[in-house]
Amino acid sequence: MSETIFSARGLTKVYVSGEVEVRALAGLDLDISNGEMIVLLGPSGSGKSTLLNIMGGLDHATSGTFFFKDRDLTRLDDEALTFYRRDHVGFVFQFYNLLPSLTAFENVALVTEISKQPMRPDEALAMVGLKDRMHHFPAQLSGGEQQRVAIARAIAKRPEVLLCDEPTGALDSKTGIKVIEALLSVNEQLGTTTVIITHNAAIQSVADRVMHFADGRISNIQKNASRQKASEVTW
Amino acid sequence: MTALDLKLMRDLKRLWAQVLAIALVIGGGVSTVVLAVGSHHSLDETRIAYYERYGFADVFAQVRRAPNDLIHQIEEIPGVAMVEPRVAQLALLDIPDFREPATGQFISLPEKRQQVLNRLYMRSGRQPDPASEHEVVVNESFAKAHGFALGSHFAAILNGRKRDLTIVGTAMSPEFIYAVGPGDIMPDNRRYGIVWMGERALAGAYNLKNGFSNVAVKLLPNASEDEVIRRLDDLLEPYGGRAAYGRKDQTSHAWLNHELDMLNNMSRTLPPIFLLVAAFLVNLTLGRLVALEREQIGLLKAIGYTNRAVAGHYLKFVLIIAAIGIAFGSLAGTGLGSYVTQLFGDFFRFPFLVFSRDVSTYFIGAGLSLLAAAIGAGRALRDVVTLPPAVAMQPPSPPRFSHFLPTSWSFNRIVRQPTVMMLRNIARHPARTAFTLLGISMATGILVVSLFTRDTMENLIDVTYFLADRQDATMSFAERRSANVVYQVEQLPGVLAVEPSRDVPIRIRHGSVERRILLSGKTKGSDLSRIIDVNLHPVVLPEDGLAISSMLAQILGVRIGDQVEVDLLEGQRRTVTLPVAVTVEDYFGIRAMMDAGALARLMRESPAANSVHVSVDRSLLDTFYEKIKAMPMVSGLALQRVSLMNFREAVALLITTMATIYAGLAAIIAFGVVYNSARISLSESARDLASLRVLGFTRAEVLRILLLELAFLTLLAQPPGWAFGYGLAWVMKTRLAGELMRVRLVVEHFTYALSSVIVIGAALFSALVVRKRVYALDLVSVLKTRD
Structure with a gap:
């Protein structure tokens, strides 16, 4: 097994909303190795999105530690988290979050312009099979295509970590498979550690490990003895 | 171009209607500043240039008849730079095919030397031949109003004798930018003209050979105007001098000043209000616009853009909108400013216009607008940028609404859901x-x-x-008349009522504040020209005591019952103390009035009149005018x-x-x-x-x-x-x-x-x-x- 890239100990996140206190993460422990493909599974409110946000430096933990390599993300300030995201993390969201006013190419360029060793935007788009659609605006692309642009945008900076929140949630099976293929090829070709929140069984079958969440903790970890290839994936 | 800048351009394009609407608001604010300040500057500079180039005098004095020898003594008054003696008389004009009597301000042009002060700007023709008794130059507006061309004729009653005059030139003068006839409030170019005539001809008509009846004086820089006026008064007094006055009491200058002040005040009052309102609105609008971008801001932060980069992006967005507005505003303001300058320039008949393009005006407007826009965006950005990206990327949580009435109240039956x-x-x-x-x-x-x-x-x-x-008309006399003139006027055809008015120039003083004004004597029971108090009721003047303009009372800082000091500037120049009895609601000029009998006693003279107010039967107006035109004692008729x-x-x-x-x-x-x-x-x-x-x-x-x-x-x-x-x-x-x-x-x-x-x-x-x-x-x- 290769080196550990993420390591959480006693990670806690409490949201206060009005008079209600929500314990989204309740002292979670976790280790993820470099290059692993992980699926997070669990009912809504079980804490997986919160974990993903903290992993990606989008949110602060309330207590506990969360190490990215040798850096404790819980100790970083806003500015440092920004640079952490910029240098190491790629995101894919359920609803793509493309900027509607920029073309596919430009949406990718948005990231490559501020990264250290990015690939060319067209290269990234080629990896997700969208080279011929790169000058289209989001509104001219199908949902699956938009999501693949989002993936291209996420990987264009050659991130060490790719974090995906329901990447196929808004897609039908056919387009969903193309997205999974794209994610797999990135994981295989670039060795990017990939963490995916999904209910999609097909994705679970291509992951190294599936972590089950309940009440802000990991209740069960299921290890796939052998990962399926993208071509073998059935929906 | 970076991807962010591309986004910026496309956002501007996508929101063009709103961008335009916001830019228009900013433009509106900026253009008022540029318009108001610009037109005021332009007119002010035009006036300065006009005065300078054509030698507008600083001090003026009218005298009955002063010998030319006096000029040297005037020149020797410390502070005097130049002296322009001349014959200046008001006379009735008889203009062909023009029924109302008009008034001419006759002014002599020197024969043996160049005019040094109040020089003419010739618009057409030439100056009169010194040897001719008939050639005159008239002011351009008067000529235009009557359709006079070079060679046109009209008649004037000079010192009781009717004389035919020929126009050989038209001109403008810094002395008569705003030409208001005697007894009038507004310029009337048909009924009041300036007529320049050769010195020999005019002096001959008024028996003023080797003498003058008016003098204009240019002061040295740093000279004391008050001191020069005092010494000039002393010199002229034996020759029937009326109190000398400075520019601020010169009709044309004072009116011009007033109009420019009005513009200046407008430029200081309205534009700041406009700009403030515009700034406020832009602030509000841009704030909401940026807040709408919350999710995109969250995303930009999620993929690693710093707060500063995000803020910079949106700041650019609003600054571009502001810049568009500023461009609009500057263009529109410049255009409107030129238009207004032209308008006022035409009204005042400036010979030329200096268009001021004061850059600082634009900077003030632009700076304030940019600041307002930036603050508006900043406010919204601060709220959004401080959100963790994970939160920002989600739509804002549903706002918490509350019942404003107890739920048990069946409110919904009264008002429909949309209203709720x-x-x-x-x-x-x-x-x-x-x-x-x-x-x-x-x-x-x-x-x-x-x-x-x-x-x-x-x-x-x-x-x-x-x-x-x-009253229908006010008839001014060339010389002071006995109050009996009333009976003479009553005999004129169509005259229904006559009221005499005696006007004496005075200096009125309270503490250190002093003004030079006219004190009018009003007969008891005046019904044509009435005194209206601040409550808009006609008032009867008491036996003694002054009625003064409420504005004058405010300037002097006096109230009813207070005593003011009055220097009588005619006859036996005395200084007396009088109580203020009434404050008057009037809108033009500042003045004082008192009972005619009391004024006569104060002046130690028998009841007299400088003018009479008359009411005339409209059907007999023509014959009335005809008679007036033949009356040498009348110098002007205000209608x-x-x-x-x-x-x-x-x-x-x-x-x-x-x-x-x-x-x-x-x-x-x-x-x-x-x-x-x-x-x-x-x-x-x-x-x-x-x-x-x-x-x-x-x-x-x-x-x-x-x-x-x-x-x-x-x-x-x-x-x-x-x-x-x-x-x-x-x-x-x-x-x-x-x-x-x-x-x-x-x-x-x-x-x-x-x-x-x-x-x-x-x-x-x-x-x-x-x-x-x-x-x-x-x-x-x-x-x-x-x-």
Whole structure:
């Protein structure tokens, strides 16, 4: 097994909303190795999105530690988290979050312009099979295509970590498979550690490990003895 | 170009209508500054250049007959640089095919030397031949008013003898930029002309060979004007000198000054209000616009853009909008400024115009607008940027609404759901509601302040022409007459009533404040020319004591019952102390009045008159005029009806034009506010509206829900808008009040109504534009994205 890239100990996140206190993460422990493909599974409110946000430096933990390599993300300030995201993390969201006013190419360029060793935007788009659609605006692309642009945008900076929140949630099976293929090829070709929140069984079958969440903790970890290839994936 | 900049350009394009509307509001604010400050600067510089190039004098004095030897003594007064002695007389004119008697201000042109002061700017023709007794140059406006060409003739009664005159040239003079005839308020180019004539001819007519009847003096820099005037008075007194006066009491200069002051005050009062309102609105609008970008801001942060980069991006966005507005405003302001300068320039008959392009004007307007825009965006950005990206990328959590009445109340039976939605919305965003209300009421307010001048002018006309000075004509005499002149005038055809008036120049003083004014003696029971007090009631003058303009009372700091010191500047120049008995509501000039008998005793003279007010049977006017034209003792006839007409014309031209320009800009601002409010509300509630459509609401119903709030706020904003407008009008009126002219603050209901109609019209127009958007709302795409 290769080196550990993420390591959480006693990670806690409490949201206060009005008079209600929500314990989204309740002292979670976790280790993820470099290059692993992980699926997070669990009912809504079980804490997986919160974990993903903290992993990606989008949110602060309330207590506990969360190490990215040798850096404790819980100790970083806003500015440092920004640079952490910029240098190491790629995101894919359920609803793509493309900027509607920029073309596919430009949406990718948005990231490559501020990264250290990015690939060319067209290269990234080629990896997700969208080279011929790169000058289209989001509104001219199908949902699956938009999501693949989002993936291209996420990987264009050659991130060490790719974090995906329901990447196929808004897609039908056919387009969903193309997205999974794209994610797999990135994981295989670039060795990017990939963490995916999904209910999609097909994705679970291509992951190294599936972590089950309940009440802000990991209740069960299921290890796939052998990962399926993208071509073998059935929906 | 970076991807962010591309986004910027495309966003600007996508939001072009809103960008334009905001830019228009900024443009409106900037253009008022550029317009007002620019036109004032231009006219001021024009005047300075005109005065300088044509040697406008500093001190003036009229004398009955002074020998030329006196000139050397005047030249030797310390502080005097140049002296221009001349013959200057008022005389009645008889103009072919012109029924009313006109007045000519005759001024001699030197024969053996060059004119040194108040030099003529020749517009056509040449100067009169010194040997000719008939050749004259007239002021251009007078010639134009009568359609005179070179070679035209008219007659004048010079010293009792009718003389035929030939026009050989037309000219302008810095001394008569604003040419107002005796007894008049407004220039009337048909009935008052300046006539320059050779010295020999004019002096011959008035038996003033080797003498002069008027002197203009140019002072050295740093000379004391008061001292020169005192010494000049001493020199001229034995020769029938009337008190000398400086530029500030010279009619043309004083009026010009007043008009420029008015422009200056306007430029200091209205534009800051406009700019402030515009800044506020831009602040509000851009704030909401940036807040709408919350998710994109979250995303930019998520993929690693720093807060500074994100803030910079949006700052650029608003600054570009501001820059567009500034460009609009500068262009429009420059254009309007030139137009207004031209307008005033024509009115004053400047021979040339200096257009001032003071860069600082543009910078002030631009700087304030940029600042307002940046602060507006900054406020919204601060809120968004401080959110963790994970939160920012999610739509804001559903706002917490609350019941404003106990749930057990069956409120819903009284009001339908859309109304409930609107009321909850308003209650939910108290700050936003308050700001929108404030914005719309400001728009109404600036319309009120742009439009109120008309009401005020009507009041001024009412009081001046129909309450106070109700005579048909005022006849001025070349020399002081015995009060018996009344019986002579009564004999003229058509004369119904006559009232004499005795005018004595005085200096009135209280403490260290002093003014040079005319003191008029009024006979008991004057019914034509009445004295109106500040409560708009006619008052009877007491036996002793002065009635003074309330403005003068304010300047001197005196109240009824206080004593003032008065220097009588005619006859036996004495200084007396008199009580103030009445303060008078008048709008032109500052003056004092007292009982004619008391004035005669004070002057130690028998009752006398310089002028008479007459009421004339209209059907006999022509014969009345004919008789007057043949009366050598009359130097001028002021006609109230014509004066009123001229006043209306001048007011229509200047004040109405300004009011129209400002009202136009105010309407643009009003539209900008309402349109942006509507558009942003639409963006903010697009999802809700789409949901309603899915639930089966029709487009019209959805539109009504969207616009209901705006309609409600627009109407609710009107009464505070009126109050705001009244307050601004009060500020304007107070700042515009001057010694030469002022107004009483009157705002008619119609003005409030008109302002509201314009704002509501702007709101309706915005509603139409927004309607198209609502009808084009794409349900699927709105609902497909986000939870």
